Amino acid sequence: MTASTPHPSSDAEIFDRGYRSYDGPRNGVGTGMFSVFVASVQRALGLRRKFRFKIVPVATIFIAYVPALVFMGLAVLLPAEIADELVADYASYFGLLSIAVILFTAFVVPEVLSTDRTSGLFGMYMASPLNRGHYLVAKFGSLVSLMFLVTLFPVLFLLVGYMVNDIGPDGLIDTIEVVGKIMLSGLIMSVFFALLGMAASTLTTRKGFASAGIVMLLIGSGVMSGVLVESGDAPAWVALFNLGGLPFDVITRVFDASIDQIEGVGTFASVGAWAGVCAVCVAIVVFGYRRLEVTK
Amino acid sequence: MRWHSRPMDIAVVDSVSSPPSVISATAVSKSWGSHSVFTDLTVEVPRGVTGLLGSNGSGKTTLLGMLLGLHHPDGGDLRILGEDPAHAGPELRQHIGYSPEHHDLPDDVAAQDLVRHIAQIHGLPRREATTRSSDALWLVGLGEERARPVGTMSTGQRQRVKLAQAIAHGPSIILLDEPTDGLDPVQRDDMLALIRRIGTEFEIDVLLSSHLLEEVERIADNVVIVADGTVRAAGPISELRSGRGxxxxxxxxxxxxxxxxxxxxxxxxxxxxxxxxxxxxxxxxxxxxxxxxxxxxxxxxxxxxxxxxxxxxxxxxxxxxxx
Structure with a gap:
């Protein structure tokens, strides 16, 4: 270690620790993608960032768990027979998560995707061993994982609470079935909203526009299809255009919760609509990113 | 042209029997829509520090983009470290460092986190990436500032962060796009001295683009002058200078x-x-x-x-x- 020549305009000295080239083994693209995954999750949750960046994600996640705590409280306080009637089942809890999921989609997804384009980081990724495909897969993975925080995990949390209070599933087979259904439902919801958010964030580099667009799309499509269905003139399948409610409808079919299902629409149509929206979003993202020029 | 006899030390290059030049272009053409950037670009860039000179809009950034495989040439043959960047696998770019022209960097990310992240993407294990990103930031003179968010840094400091992330993963060659842009004269001197040091002492080949002749003249061994879609002159600076006059x-x-x-x-x-x-x-x-x-x-x-x-x-x- 040597101190180099002092800076001519100040007393400061550059402390020189030298440089070592790296000749060791290098990890493949998979590890690089994992690094993007980790960085995205950290960014979205405001980790290693100032306090104000933590508020929205923490508040949203909080909203997702509060009802679960309330239901668990009810289960503790009330006798099992009454509690069983009163507390939400797993399918309807996914419905209760809507607000948290909409907020999360609107404010967290654009943060993960749009900022890379405005910050120049996307260009630096493209100059690295990663290509567009690697990048998008890593981003998608991080978003689905983040979505689990407000879809899958709250319901698993609820399940654990119910089981502790003896109103959960009985026996191993039952438990496995319920856990499986919850995981499938979490995936249905997470993939759908992650892709929807990615599509919106692909169309604009402005985070604000993407957030506003997502909220307007989810709420607007719900109101529009609701009005049309209520008026009685529209066919039942119009209700599937309620994008915020569509994955929930698919989930009710996973749990066979017929009460919450859209009347007059078959499971096939519901799942088809879900897959169709996902496919359109994938197309928007892939096409948008393929066209995106990295000039600088 | 002077060829360096030092053997190339990376696997990518060994497989193609040690080419004499780190970059070679043969009749490369590229156009954006109807605007033709390069019509016939032919050049061999030897090891050492090479300045890529051209006026603004002459295609320097496009050439760097093609060397990174971001853009594909319309025709001709382009090679870096002996490989075709448009079709090579990710292993090639693990050995290339790049500092973009723009000063935009993620605002609220600490310099150290950014440099480490880029190093990891280039294949360094986490522990190595951490120590080397720290070393690189010390080297560019940002050791004390390494935990600071990039958004709070001056243009001069951002340029140094960009240089640090280009070298932290131990590349064989670095491509620097206008590395002195936006620097004051003192910072420019420091930056040029640092780049010279990277090219000589650390034995990393450097291709830096610039529209400023004086700085290329000061630090480069070789120069490539591009204009009107082709290479106007290329070779060791000493030869280009003394060969005429x-x-x-x-x-x-x-x-x-x-x-x-x-x-x-x-x-x-x-x-x-x-x-x-x-x-x-x-x-x-x-x-x-x-x-x-x-x-x-x-x-x-x-x-x-x-x-x-x-x-x-x-x-x-x-x-x-x-x-």
Whole structure:
């Protein structure tokens, strides 16, 4: 270690620790993608960032768990027979998560995707061993994982609470079935909203526009299809255009919760609509990113 | 052109029997829509520090983009470290460092986190990435500032963060796009000295683009001048400079006799106020003997006799404006 020549305009000295080239083994693209995954999750949750960046994600996640705590409280306080009637089942809890999921989609997804384009980081990724495909897969993975925080995990949390209070599933087979259904439902919801958010964030580099667009799309499509269905003139399948409610409808079919299902629409149509929206979003993202020029 | 005999030390290159140049282009063409950037780009870039010179809009950034595989050439053959960047796998780019032209970096990410992240993406294990990103930031003079968010940094500091992330993963070659853009004169000196050091002491080949001749002249071994879609001049700076310009002879007296003697021996001369420029285009070495003989013949009292060192700027102006 040597101190180099002092800076001519100040007393400061550059402390020189030298440089070592790296000749060791290098990890493949998979590890690089994992690094993007980790960085995205950290960014979205405001980790290693100032306090104000933590508020929205923490508040949203909080909203997702509060009802679960309330239901668990009810289960503790009330006798099992009454509690069983009163507390939400797993399918309807996914419905209760809507607000948290909409907020999360609107404010967290654009943060993960749009900022890379405005910050120049996307260009630096493209100059690295990663290509567009690697990048998008890593981003998608991080978003689905983040979505689990407000879809899958709250319901698993609820399940654990119910089981502790003896109103959960009985026996191993039952438990496995319920856990499986919850995981499938979490995936249905997470993939759908992650892709929807990615599509919106692909169309604009402005985070604000993407957030506003997502909220307007989810709420607007719900109101529009609701009005049309209520008026009685529209066919039942119009209700599937309620994008915020569509994955929930698919989930009710996973749990066979017929009460919450859209009347007059078959499971096939519901799942088809879900897959169709996902496919359109994938197309928007892939096409948008393929066209995106990295000039600088 | 001078070739370095040092063997290339990475696996990617071993497989293609050690090419003499780190970058080679043969008849590369590229256009954006109807705008043609390169029509016929042919050049060999040897090891060492190479300056890529051209006026704004001459395609320097496009060339760097093609070397990174971001853009595909329309035609011709382009190679970096012996591989075709448009079709090579990710392993090639693990050995290339890149510092973009823009100063935009993620605002609220600490410099150290950013540099480590880029190093990990280039294949370094986490522990190595952490130590080397820290070393790189110390090297560029941001050791004390490494935990600071990039958004709070000045342009000079951002340029240094960009340089740090380009070298932290131990690349074989770094591509620097206008690395001194936005720096004040003192920062520019520091940056150029650092780049020179990276190219010599650390043995990383450097290709830096610039529209400023003076800085390339100061630190580069070789220069590539691009203009009008093609390479106007390329080679070691010393050769490009001394290979032309002739010899200046200055005598205390009998200047007119000397001039006519030189003219009669078939040399092209240009009489200036108190000196004679001999052989305006030929290489200096061949002329000196002839001039000495002429001076002896007319018995002129010789004051000075020296080859004209053409500055890169003159070369640049000649090459770009004669185009």
């Amino acid at each position: 002739g010899v200046i002879v200055q005598v205390a007296d009998r200047s007119a006799e000397l001039a006519s003697a030189l003219r009669s021996s078939g040399l092209e001369i240009d009489e200036q106020r108190d000196r004679i420029l001999v052989g305006t285009t030929e290489a200096a070495e061949d002329l000196v003997d002839a001039i000495r003989d002429a001076v002896a013949a007319v018995q002129a009292p010789l004051r000075r006799l020296y080859p004209v060192e053409q500055s890169l700027e003159e070369l640049f102006l000649t090459e770009v404006h004669d185009a």
